[in-house]
Amino acid sequence: MGKGGGKGKGVSKGGDKGKGKGKKGGKGKGKGKDGKGKGKGKGGGKGPARVVVEGHERFESVFIAKAKEDSLVTKNMVPGDSVYGEKRISVEGEVKGEDGKADKCEYRVWNPFRSKLGASIVGGIGHMPIKAGSKVLYLGGASGTTVSHVSDMVGPEGLVYAVEFSHRCGRDLTNMAKKRQNVVPIVEDARQPMKYRMLVGACDVVFADVAQPDQARIVALNASMFLKNNGWFIISIKANCVDSTAAPEAVYASEIEKLKKDNCKPKEYLTLEPYHRDHAVVVGQYRADKKEKKA
Ligand code: SAM
Numbered sequence: 001m002g003k004g005g006g007k008g009k010g011v012s013k014g015g016d017k018g019k020g021k022g023k024k025g026g027k028g029k030g031k032g033k034d035g036k037g038k039g040k041g042k043g044g045g046k047g048p049a050r051v052v053v054e055g056h057e058r059f060e061s062v063f064i065a066k067a068k069e070d071s072l073v074t075k076n077m078v079p080g081d082s083v084y085g086e087k088r089i090s091v092e093g094e095v096k097g098e099d100g101k102a103d104k105c106e107y108r109v110w111n112p113f114r115s116k117l118g119a120s121i122v123g124g125i126g127h128m129p130i131k132a133g134s135k136v137l138y139l140g141g142a143s144g145t146t147v148s149h150v151s152d153m154v155g156p157e158g159l160v161y162a163v164e165f166s167h168r169c170g171r172d173l174t175n176m177a178k179k180r181q182n183v184v185p186i187v188e189d190a191r192q193p194m195k196y197r198m199l200v201g202a203c204d205v206v207f208a209d210v211a212q213p214d215q216a217r218i219v220a221l222n223a224s225m226f227l228k229n230n231g232w233f234i235i236s237i238k239a240n241c242v243d244s245t246a247a248p249e250a251v252y253a254s255e256i257e258k259l260k261k262d263n264c265k266p267k268e269y270l271t272l273e274p275y276h277r278d279h280a281v282v283v284g285q286y287r288a289d290k291k292e293k294k295a
Contacts (some may be wrong), residue, residue, distance in 0.1 A: 053091050053107055059128040060119055061153035063107055065089050072122050073107035074152035078179050082108065083148040108152065112275045115146040116209050116236040119275035120283075126268050127283045129205045129232035133157040137203045137226050139190040139218060140164065140210035143172035144183070150207070151180045158182055161200045165189045190218050193225045202228055206286075209236040213243075216255050220262030223286040231286045233264055239278040248278045256282060263287050 052066045053073060065071045073089060081186045082088060087109040112119035121128065129195035130136055132155045141147045150160050162177070163186045164170045170187035177183040186196045190210055193200075203226045219235050227233070237255050239248035246254075248271075256266050259282065266284035 023239040027110075035245075050091055051091070053089065056121070058126075059121065059131075061128065061131050061155075062110075065107060067107065072110045072112065072118055073108055074149045075155075076106040076108045076225070077152050077155065077182065078195055079104075079106040081179060083176055084114075084143070086111065093199075108149070110149050115149065116272060116276055116279060117140060117146050117207065117234070118149065119272045119279075120234075120236075123270055123275065125270050125274060125281065125283060127232070129234070129283075130154060130207070131158075132160045135159045135201060135203045135204055136161070136205045136207060137222060138162045139206065141173050141185070142166075142169045142209075144176040146209070147173065148176060148180065151183050154182060155199045156182060157215060159184065159201070161186060161203070162194075163188055163190045163196065171287060190222060193222050197225060200226055202226065203231060204228065204289050205232045205234065209233045211238045213241055216243070216258040216262070220259065220264055223262075223264060227286045229287045230289060232283065233259075233286055234281060234283050235259070236272075237280045237282065238276075238281070248280070251289060252280045259284065 046110045054066060056062045056064055061074070063073045063075065065073045076088060089107045089109065091105055091107065110118045112122040122280050130150060130153050132153070134154045135158060136150055136154060138147055138150060138160055141164040144162065147162045148159055154160060159182050161184045162173055164173050165188060167187060170185065174185040174187070177185040184199060186199055190208070191214075206219060206222050206227055207287075208215055208222075210218060212218065215235060215237070219233055223231070223233055237252055239251040242251045242255060252269060256269065259266055262282055264286055265288045266282045269280050269282040272279040272281065
């Protein structure tokens with residue numbers, strides 16, 4: 001995982017579950033990776049772990065919580081709320097105003113084992129077009145685990161249109177979106193974008209994690225309807241969903257060829273081991289202009 005750059009955000013007082021366990025007056029000592037502190041200092045520590053949150057060294061929309069082990073985190077759009085039981089880390093910001101009170105902000109820990117997008121960031125992907133203010137079409141939203149982190153990444157000025165065809169998952173997604181005003185839940189089939197064209201505006205990024213054999217076609221179809229020229233796509237490929245008899249590397253190569261034929265020009269691909277076995281992500285641009293094509 002990349003080390004955080006120079007965007008330090010102060011010192012936190014641990015996660016929401018990071019309550020100290022020792023006697024009063026002792027020094028708390030962080031334990032574990034998610035800002036979950038357990039007081040273990042000399043004299044019986046009371047107090048949560050001390051965690052510093054820094055900006056990611058390359059991507060402005062994600063952060064690193066530095067403790068005994070580093071964790072990828074996003075800035076919580078809805079402080080006080082966890083979406084799927086993930087840990088939260090509360091951090092004091094810069095002192096602002098005459099009262100000398102510091103801003104508080106909260107981050108949510110993003111487990112790369114539970115998210116292909118999270119795994120690609122931790123795994124060192126070179127491009128991350130999802131930024132503050134981005135409009136993202138997310139295909140395969142499931143119950144909204146990763147969608148919620150994308151919602152944090154794009155922030156209040158951005159939008160996430162999350163498409164999911166399972167009604168059971170769609171219910172969770174819709175409930176999550178009630179608290180997150182920048183998420184538009186769409187319970188539809190991503191193979192039929194005409195059904196949701198009235199709900200979705202022009203997008204900067206299409207992200208797809210549908211785990212279907214025709215997912216390259218699904219991405220191209222949605223890109224042609226909703227992506228601006230030079231817009232970005234990110235596709236997660238689960239090799240055995242496409243062809244369970246071929247070697248994963250051969251499947252990734254053939255999916256890349258399919259994308260190219262549909263005006264989706266890959267810029268890079270990354271396998272997601274050890275977080276997701278036989279998965280890769282491909283990042284690229286749709287109808288990239290000539291200058292971009294040469295790059
Ligand atoms: N991206 C999710 C996350 O990180 O939380 C996990 C997605 S899961 C691997 C794939 C999801 O895509 C499933 O919830 C499935 O119901 C959905 N899906 C599969 N085919 C779809 C389609 N044609 N249209 C919409 N959703 C689809």
